[in-house]
Amino acid sequence: MNFQHYNELGINFRRFLHIHPELGREEHVTSDYCQLQFKKLGYKITPCFETGFYADLYVSPTLPTIAFRADMDALPADEKPGVVVCSQNPGAAHLCGHDLHMAIGLTAAAIMADHRRYLTANVRFLFQPSEEMFRGGAESMIAEGCLEGVSQVFGLHNDPQIDCGKIAIRHGVMSSNGDQYKLSIEGKSSHAAAPHLGLDALSESVRLLNAFKAIVTDHIDPNKTALISTCMLKAGEAPNILARSAVIEGSIRSFDTAVQKTLKEHFMAEIETTERHGFTTSLEMMGYPAIENHDGETDRVITAASSILGSENILTDYPPMVGSEDFSYFIKQTPGAFFFLGSGDHANGISNPLHSNPFITNEACILIGARIFAKLAGI
Structure with missing residues (x-):
């Protein structure tokens, strides 16, 4: 398959979202924009907890449903000018890369919609508000039914201290x-x-x-x-x-x-x-609580990512993140796995930690994350 079109699409998604960041439970423009992209692709949208929603692509009632999560909120900060694009909303900035996560979800959704005949599962994208600052949206989305009928759930977080083209994943504990x-x-x-x-x-x-x-x-x-x-x-x-x-x-x-x-x-x-x-x-x-990966789903991510990146680029001994993530609630409810997607480029000086200001990333990671998600769905 030729993925060049999806690379450009993902970068465009990310740049729009980076320019228009919004704080937790205030992601109105963000949510409207993402919902519009899903509707264009033929997904069914279900509002879920304030600005959150989930988007479904049904293939067959006999197939399981797997879910992929993206967090939508930005951090409360005025962004310093970056290399490519900069926040235009005073007091809000995507310094944790949630714009990347949404762009990955939207790009994966486009790949899946265009190649739905290859899907081995129905797919659901969970676009979650308010992950930052322990005001989490995951629990509330679950309470409103976002995981009903879901057999597996997968998530990722970009990590600019890992080079683009690599991922880190481990069985068991992934965060504190x-x-x-x-x-x-x-x-x-x-x-x-x-x-x-x-x-x-x-x-x-x-x-x-x-x-x-x-x-x-x-x-x-x-x-x-x-x-x-x-x-x-x-x-x-x-x-x-x-x-x-x-x-x-x-x-x-x-x-x-x-x-x-x-x-x-x-x-x-x-x-x-x-x-x-x-x-x-x-x-x-x-x-x-800590994210604790399930063994079977972890192995699925390793297999999918290895087929795209090569097994030598799958870091299975990378230490857990000392930070915390409310994806943990999804994975406590439903079997799943979470991994860190390399978004850095040490050779060109891109290795700033999360929450750096400005937040600089290698946008090539968007297509990589989207392709891993698509591979997990059978493509």
Whole structure:
């Protein structure tokens, strides 16, 4: 088959989507554009959870249905000018490559529609809102029925630190358990010259920050991966007033469910200590479980990708992602597999990590991802 037409198509999809990024649950232009492309290809569209939807191409009622997921949301950032295209929406930018993921899905959908006689399954594309910042859309889409009748589900994430033309996949764990927290601490302000009359929320925040770090060293097997990262601390109103309130935000991550439970138990114990010190606290915590690939579906991806890229370009010993992904909910519900698609080009200086600003990628990865999806569907 000659795929040159699909290469150009995929790049055009990606550039439009990159120029028009939208934040989670605000992906109105994004969703409308993607739905229009699917309708042109003859897919049936079903709205699913706010701006989300799924698109079906039916071949036969006797065949199974396999699903492919793409996330649609951008990150809250003003993008610096890149090499090819740049966000035109202030405050939103595709710095994680979700524009690539949608372009891959749309390109795969075009290949499948044009060659539907070769399909060995009915296909469904899940276009999901709000993957970033633990506001995930996967659980809500599942609750609204996006996986009904689906026998297998597949997903990917681009990785610019892997060269284009390679993928990374492994049996079992592919990402961490990840919980994001926001802890508000309320104390009592006083003049800095009379600290004994106040309750210093800033000092207590610093105590907690150090205590959280000590949880990993004091309670977790050093052979296990574990992180508690405090990334934001806001406190204080003036240089001569003790901070009445403070807010700290961060994340808790591990690959092992038991380790994650231990981290969170000691985390909560430290907050209880803060309350015994006289402070009032309020905690918000949200997170995603680890992605755990199923063996049979993992082998299917390896076989499909090997036929396109060669087995030497399939990295099966690549370490799991320490970040988190709500594709984990799809794969807990339905057998499936998730892989990292190389989108970098080290020879030409393209190896920036995800969330870099600007986000630079090798657009040739779009067709590769689309062809792997199409191969999984029988083409």
